[in-house]
Amino acid sequence: MNTKYLDLLSQKYDCEEKVVTEIINLEAILNLPKGTEHFVSDLHGEFQAFQHVLRNGSGNVKEKIKDLFKDVLSEKEIIEFATLVYYPEEKLKLIKNNFGNQQDLNQWYTEIIGHLIKLISYASSKYTRSKLRKALPNQFVYIIEELLYKRDESANKEHYYKKIVQQIISLGQADKLIIGLAYTTQRLVVDHLHVVGDIYDRGPQPDKIMDTLINYHSVDIQWGNHDVLWLGAFAGSKVCLANIIRISARYDNLDILEDVYGINLRPLLNLAEKYYTDNPAFRPKINADKKVSEYERLQITKIHQAIAMIQFKLEMPIIKRRPDFNMSERLLLEKIDYDKNEITIHGTTYQLDNSCFATVNPEQPEQLLEEEEQVMERLLFSVQHSEKLARHMNFLMKKGSLYLQYNGNLLIHGCIPLDEEGNMEKLVIENKTYAGRDLLDKFEHYLRYAFAHPEETDDLATDMVWYLWTGEYSSLFGKREMTTFERYFIKDKKTHKERKNPYYYLRENEDVCRKILMEFNLNPDQGHIINGHTPVKEIEGENPIKANGKMLVIDGGFSKAYQSTTGIAGYTLLYNSYGMQLVAHKQFNSKEEVLLNGTDVLSVKRLVDKELERKMVKETNIGEELLKEISNLNSLREYRYMN
Structure with missing residues (x-):
């Protein structure tokens, strides 16, 4: 390797113990399950609908709440809890208005903080503590970590943990903590966001979408x-x-x-x-x-x-x-x-x-x-x-x-x-x-x-x-x-027709899709092509999953201008360590409707591909980068500390 690069690297890792510790850390991360990828497309300025899909992780938030609390909370309580996670500031105001006295509210605070801590623990189970810490609200990191990692088998700390929560409430910090925990949950359920084109035009607020993406923790964009x-x-x-x-x-x-x-x-x-x-x-x-x-x-x-x-x-x-x-x-x-x-x-x-x-x-x-x-x-x-x-x-x-x-x-x-x-x-x-x-x-x-x-x-x-x-x-x-x-x-509508490239009917053919994947050096047995651009007319029976699952078209009509044609309000795609799911969305009317009625915009989830074996970080793009880092660190160890 370039010795100048190794000399620079040694400034960060200035002793063998630091190099070895980092190698151990990176090798361990490679064996974690891959994070959840979230794919959206053709947003066309529809900020309110996009924001809702982002906040609920295309249903991922509610799914985790159901997994964790299905035997503890009623269906109505699950919906209320999910809505609190989506829109914590607004939902808190509505909930607090329903309490007649401070004692009942304090009891609710205690229960809901406990639920949120459990939810974060569950949602972060495939992340390192370091990564979780970065997602936590800065002002509450120490307190949340104490509650997250409590071990109370002997009951020695039972009063200690209760006192933490009581003090949060008595000092008037409960709302801020709940809001911070809700946004942390939103961040944890999606590890990386892909925007497969067309943020701009038609809808009224592409600028707000851009501001959201600029502040998002991990995102890439394929231009439309x-x-x-x-x-x-x-x-x-x-x-x-x-x-x-x-x-x-x-x-x-x-x-x-x-x-x-x-x-x-x-x-x-x-x-x-x-x-x-x-x-x-x-x-x-x-x-x-x-x-x-x-x-x-x-x-x-x-x-x-x-x-x-x-x-x-x-x-x-x-x-x-x-x-x-x-x-x-x-x-x-x-x-x-x-x-x-x-x-x-x-x-x-x-x-x-x-x-x-x-x-x-x-x-x-x-x-x-x-x-x-x-x-x-x-x-x-x-x-x-x-x-x-x-x-x-x-x-x-x-x-x-x-x-x-x-x-x-x-x-x-x-x-x-x-x-x-x-x-x-x-x-x-x-x-x-x-x-x-x-x-x-x-x-x-x-x-x-x-x-x-x-x-x-x-x-x-x-x-x-x-x-x-x-x-x-x-x-x-x-x-x-x-x-x-x-x-x-020209009135004659025959002149309005725009003749599509053969790609748009050939993409139904699995062999064509496999050929395209190979053109981009991707494994045609495992890979998929993920498209936006052309609204899928589900109302006419068109299937967004094409070519035996090799082609996924996720433009289902986020833009209101298309929804009468598509019959839905957009598709999104989730890809976690277990496989892929395509999510169809109903029309999003308003945040107020979600807050008051618990109305959600999820329609149907369809399994696209189930992994035969759970996919790990080492099999991903991030894994490739980590393997390069490990190789560099091993080279540094040989160059600097083993001669």
């Missing part, structure tokens, strides 16, 4: 197509930025830009007011529980048109300068007969409805008005100087990737582009051909380069980020074309 759109905008892509604003207008979600990220949309509104009027094709989709005045609706409709036309114009120069993208048929503004208000696509002529081409020069349809150019410059400046957005995008880049090989599974938001025979599709980039894993690695290279060089706004890297959003062989899009223009302006 909507996430890449936001990364692209921050990296300097005006066409990505136009798409973000258009989607925000379409779903009545411009507040996320203005109020949360401080992006000034006034210049865009002024432009929209000047050139556009009401247009039914561009009216926003507004949630039934939200009140919007007709004036506000009209403003959004105008902004929606203005930014859509800017987007269509900005796409055209990229398509022309990147012939390898093979998107010339999407130069739709050039295919319009502006006198007849018609367009010819694939040899068929269609009448245009709800057209709004006031800013388009028929001779040079890609040309932005000077006003449009100025608006986009100001918007881009505002985006790139938003401190909060910078924090979120930097975290998304740091924790994110296009795909992840983790504990034998392949996590990818969208697809691996395939041809009809199941072969990896090829894309030529700068005279070199890429396919499969190499293609995804190249996509990620360009995205990271664009993010690191935001001043280069018309380079191949920035164009490639947009291609990830809409290109035929993008692993995040996976369709032949994005028919946004057609959905706005």
Whole structure:
């Protein structure tokens, strides 16, 4: 090994006893059961539903409570206890209002603290004491450890333990302790969180999801197509930025830009007011529980048109300068007969409805008005100087990737582009051909380069980020074309259909899935592909478990916009040392409903895969890292202490 590295390592382990102790510790950890992984996907800004799923660990919290207290607590008491663990601050207020005197409340405090200590002991049974200590609330670490590790066979300490709890209550610390224990439980039931794409767009609070993830104890993210759109905008892509604003207008979600990220949309509104009027094709989709005045609706409709036309114009120069993208048929503004208000696509002529081409020069349809150019410059400046957005995008880049090989599974938001025979599709980039894993690695290279060089706004890297959003062989899009223009302006719904990559029907085939796993150096006998991106229509009988269990699709409709189509409100996946379970969720209405009625959003748990032998840490990604550490420590021992 590199002796300089060993010299540095010896500064931390400056005697043989420290080296030996750490080797013993790491070797022991390798033989613990693996922690529980929690997979979520396609959150689309639905913070309240996401937060609830995170707090209950997709049912893991209640499951442990049932295991531990099924013979002690009634079903109603189990629900009450679980709700307290999910929302301790709010539930405590409700519970305390039900007590008529302090003595009864103190008795309840004593019982519930005892239950929480038992629950934490049970939930932490496969963790080291050191790891548990890090999860405990700082101000109560000593007290909790005393209660957790009490051994009272001889009754010598019985009064000691009772006095600890009594003093906590009498000093007014019971609420703080209960809240701390509840959050510790939430943390212990999930060792690691995977977000398999699409945090952004459609829903109202992606920023709160990002804040939650930033503060989460262990997380990784596989970028979705909507996430890449936001990364692209921050990296300097005006066409990505136009798409973000258009989607925000379409779903009545411009507040996320203005109020949360401080992006000034006034210049865009002024432009929209000047050139556009009401247009039914561009009216926003507004949630039934939200009140919007007709004036506000009209403003959004105008902004929606203005930014859509800017987007269509900005796409055209990229398509022309990147012939390898093979998107010339999407130069739709050039295919319009502006006198007849018609367009010819694939040899068929269609009448245009709800057209709004006031800013388009028929001779040079890609040309932005000077006003449009100025608006986009100001918007881009505002985006790139938003401190909060910078924090979120930097975290998304740091924790994110296009795909992840983790504990034998392949996590990818969208697809691996395939041809009809199941072969990896090829894309030529700068005279070199890429396919499969190499293609995804190249996509990620360009995205990271664009993010690191935001001043280069018309380079191949920035164009490639947009291609990830809409290109035929993008692993995040996976369709032949994005028919946004057609959905706005052509009534014939045949033109709205977006032809999917063969991956989306070939993934039902176990042999195809095994081939993909091998492409990513994963064991096809044990591994799974975990996808998001395409909502599973359970209401129509579609099964999220495909290819004899090799393919798991966990986008079931967190986004309210999809729930009428899917029939549920999202899937999540749990993977512990015993195997995998897929969880289907009912629609989440409100935290208040959970608090008052104990209503939960879990529907059905389905066994995906049961481990023949319980999986240990040594068989995981973390185990690989620990084995490297052990090897380094053994090398240090030989180099420094055994010569």
